[in-house]
Structures are given as structure tokens and as C-alpha cells.
Amino acid sequence: MMNTPESRLMRWRTTANAAWAIIGVLLLVSAAGLLIGRISSALAPFVLAFVVVFLMQGAVAWLEKRHMPRTQAVAACFLLGFVVLTIVGVVLVPIVGRQLAEFASAVPGYLTKGEAVIQQMQTQYNNVVIPDWVREVATSVAQSFSQVLVRLGNGIASGIVGAGSGIAAVVFDLFLGSVIAFWVLKDLPKIREELITLAGEKYEADLENLVSTVVRVVGGYLNGQTVASVVTGTLAGIGLAILHVPFALVLGIITLVLNYVPYVGPLVSGLIAAVVAGLMVSPLAALLAIVIVVAAQQLTDLFVTPRVMAEQVDLHPTLVIFSLLVGGTLFGFWGMIFAIPVAATGKGLFVYYWERRTQRTLGSHDGALFRVCPEVGTEHVHAEAKADTVSESDEPTGKVSE
Known part of the structure; x- marks a missing residue:
């Protein structure tokens, strides 16, 4: 193309349109973030329904391939999920609640032992020539750690006390989210067809790619990560229990939840287990606790994650x-x-x-x-x-x- 004034003007217009489009997208994302922040409490049932739909749509499709009507397949999946959650709730909730209460009451003891360890460390390195800046950093870290333990204990205690007031809201969100998920799962093929029809023939391929990408990535991630997290938390809890670390069940559940956050989650859960084991058992137990959590994560990554993720993410x-x-x-x-x-x-x-x-x-x-x-x-x-x-x-x- 010749470098004419018309061609230069066309290039400038194209660049300007692209720049304005990027600015518009950023503004829309910012506005959406502010809006979501304001209505986040009202979105809880829909977020729950979103997660349930992606967790169950694979099982529903599997039952449909075996000639079960879709409504019955959705009902069967919900019934199975309800039975599993009921059994888990009856067996685990009382134990977890008791251990959380014990953990909250044990935090002052953690502080006392932590201060003793810090004083012992200060006595040891006072006899050694250490630069002043190293002493200041060590003291600052020790003080910050003590403050974190205080906040943790207060947070757990206040959470246990205020749990009763939030039970009704949680139950309502669970019920409403389950109802929404049931109807969305039941009519999901029809919803997909209607969206494609709404888009028209021109954008049919684009919408098909969008839907397939979202279903493959989000569904594969949630299903795979849920299985991997359950396995990791179970292995970590069993290992910590064998090591006689207090609150092994709670630590296993913490490992399960934090495993949803790659890289950062296993590191944080390992540090939490090490702190509890080091203060309540021995320094060697702290090291072994980190080894147990890391080993559980690595075993899951080697033998479970590749099979359940299927390279979806x-x-x-x-x-x-x-x-x-x-x-x-x-x-x-x-x-x-x-x-x-x-x-x-x-x-x-x-x-x-x-x-x-x-x-x-x-x-x-x-x-x-x-x-x-x-x-x-x-x-x-x-x-x-x-x-x-x-x-x-x-x-x-x-x-x-x-």
C-alpha cells in the first residue's frame, strides 16, 4: 500500500479505535469489579450454583449416555451429593467443631511457648557477634509472628461465637444455590441452543468455541482440583495424625482448602502445620510436618492430578x-x-x-x-x-x- 495521506489517516484511525477499545474494556472491567463488590452478598447463591453446575455436569452427561432421562440424571446426582454431604456432616462436623474450639483455647499456650522459644533464641545469639540490622530484623519478625498468633486466636474464637448467627444465612444460600443449580443443569442443553440461536449464524462458531472452552477449562479445573485437594488433605491429615500432631483433622482440612490455590496454598498449609507441630510437639516434628504436607502434595501431583485434570488447564x-x-x-x-x-x-x-x-x-x-x-x-x-x-x-x- 502506498504511503498516501489517506493510508496514513486510515492507520491512525485503526490505532485510535484499538486504543479506545482497550480503554473501554478496562473501564468495563473496573465497573464490573465495583458492582460485584457492592452486590457480592446477593451473588453467593449464584456462585454456589455455578460451582455445582460445573461439578455435576460431567456426571449428568455420563448418566445421559447410559439412556437415563436428563431430569432423572440430575435428580440422581443431587441425591447422591446430599447423601455424601449428610454423612460427612454427621461424622466430621462435630469433630471439626470440637477441634476448632480446642485450637482457639490453645492459642494463648502457643503464645507462651512461642515467647519462650524467642527468648531462648535471643539468649543464644546474644553471645554471638551479629550485626545490629540482623538483630532488628529477627526481633521484628518475632513480634510480627506473635501478633499473627494473637489475631488468629481472636479470629477463631470470634468465628466460633458468631457462627450461630450466620447459620441461617448459610443454609438459605445453600438451599437457593442448589435450587438454581438444579434448574440450570436440567435445562442446560436448551439454554445452550437458545444462546446459539440468539447469536445467529454469523457468530455461531465463536459462541460454540466460547462455550466449549469455558466448560472444558472451568469444569475440568473444578472437578480435577476438588479430587486432588481431597486426596492431598486426606494424606496430610493422616500423616500428621500418625506424627501425633494436635488438631490433625483441622490441619488436613486447611490443607484441602488451601490446595485450591496453586503454589501458595501448599506452602501456607505446610507452614501452619509446622508451627503447630513445633510449638506443641518438638522442632523435629515441625520439620516432619512440612515434609508430610509437601509429600502429600507431590504424590497428588504425580499420580492423581495428571489423571483427573486431563490437561484441561x-x-x-x-x-x-x-x-x-x-x-x-x-x-x-x-x-x-x-x-x-x-x-x-x-x-x-x-x-x-x-x-x-x-x-x-x-x-x-x-x-x-x-x-x-x-x-x-x-x-x-x-x-x-x-x-x-x-x-x-x-x-x-x-x-x-x-
Whole structure:
């Protein structure tokens, strides 16, 4: 293209439109974040329904393939889930509640032992020539650690006292979320067809890719991470119980919950177990507690995660850490939990649209930042682009061949 004033003006317009589009997207994301923050309490049942739908849709589809009507399949999954939760609640809730109460009452003892350990360390390194800045850092860390223990004990105690007032709200959210999830699961195929019809033929392929990407990534992540977290928490709890660490069941549940946060969660749960074991048992037990939690995590990553995840979530560690930081900064703990599936979905959509627009291959099975799982691939993008090109070339041009 010649460097004419018209072409330069066109390039400037294209750049300006792209810049305004990016600014608009950022403004929309910021506004959505503010809105979600204001109505977060009202969204709790819908978030629960969202999680339940993605956890159960695979089982419902499996039952449908075995010629069970969809309504009956959804009802069977809910019935099984209710039975499992009831058994877990009857068996574990009293034990966990008792251990939490004991843990809250034991925090002052932790503080006393922690102060004794700190004083012993100060006595030991006072006889050694240590730079002043090292002493200041050690003292600051010790004081911060004591403050953390105080806040932890107060938080657990206040949580136990105020638990009764929030039971009604939790029960209502669980009931309403379950009702929403049931009806969404029951009519999910019809909802998908209606959305595709609403989009029209022009955007049918885009919407199909969006739905399949979200279902594959989010559903695969939630199902796989739930299984992996249960296995990790169970192994860690059993190992800590064998080590005679107090509150092993509570520590196992903490490991289970924090395992949803990659990299950061296992580290935090290991440190918590080490603190409890070190203060209540011995320094050697603290080291062994870290080994147990790390071993549980590694065994799960080696033998469980590859089977249950099925390469549904392919994110480079750099993108994982970046997503966790952004999600945690914007939405706290829940933002860290959902950061990975959201980032993986965004990466999949970016690869799809970039390849479709440029007709160049970006994702590969052995890539890094833009790795794609083998069963998805990117060939369909180029096939669609080629089909679009052929259809455009076949349109009549108004010329009559001689």
C-alpha cells in the first residue's frame, strides 16, 4: 500500500479505535469489579450454583449416555451429593467443631511457648557477634509472628461465637444455590441452543468455541482440583495424625482448602502445620510436618492430578503466579481460587481469535505461554478461516464469463 495521506489517516484511525477499545474494556472491567463488590452478598447463591453446575455436569452427561432421562440424571446426582454431604456432616462436623474450639483455647499456650522459644533464641545469639540490622530484623519478625498468633486466636474464637448467627444465612444460600443449580443443569442443553440461536449464524462458531472452552477449562479445573485437594488433605491429615500432631483433622482440612490455590496454598498449609507441630510437639516434628504436607502434595501431583485434570488447564507458571496476584489483589481469597480457570479461559479464547484473525498457528502441544491440550488443537481455526475465504471467493462478482 502506498504511503498516501489517506493510508496514513486510515492507520491512525485503526490505532485510535484499538486504543479506545482497550480503554473501554478496562473501564468495563473496573465497573464490573465495583458492582460485584457492592452486590457480592446477593451473588453467593449464584456462585454456589455455578460451582455445582460445573461439578455435576460431567456426571449428568455420563448418566445421559447410559439412556437415563436428563431430569432423572440430575435428580440422581443431587441425591447422591446430599447423601455424601449428610454423612460427612454427621461424622466430621462435630469433630471439626470440637477441634476448632480446642485450637482457639490453645492459642494463648502457643503464645507462651512461642515467647519462650524467642527468648531462648535471643539468649543464644546474644553471645554471638551479629550485626545490629540482623538483630532488628529477627526481633521484628518475632513480634510480627506473635501478633499473627494473637489475631488468629481472636479470629477463631470470634468465628466460633458468631457462627450461630450466620447459620441461617448459610443454609438459605445453600438451599437457593442448589435450587438454581438444579434448574440450570436440567435445562442446560436448551439454554445452550437458545444462546446459539440468539447469536445467529454469523457468530455461531465463536459462541460454540466460547462455550466449549469455558466448560472444558472451568469444569475440568473444578472437578480435577476438588479430587486432588481431597486426596492431598486426606494424606496430610493422616500423616500428621500418625506424627501425633494436635488438631490433625483441622490441619488436613486447611490443607484441602488451601490446595485450591496453586503454589501458595501448599506452602501456607505446610507452614501452619509446622508451627503447630513445633510449638506443641518438638522442632523435629515441625520439620516432619512440612515434609508430610509437601509429600502429600507431590504424590497428588504425580499420580492423581495428571489423571483427573486431563490437561484441561494449561498455564505457564509465570501466568499462574501473575493470575494469582491479580485475582488476590482484586477479589481476595476467592479471587485467587478462580484466577486460574479465568486466566486459562482467557488464554484459550485469545489463541482462538488470534489464530482465526491472522491465520497463523500460535498454540502448540509443546508450547510455553500458549500451550494447548492435544485433544483440542488449533486446526479447526484454520479450517474455519479457510472455509470463510473460499465462501467469499465463490460470491458472484457481477462479471459474465465469455
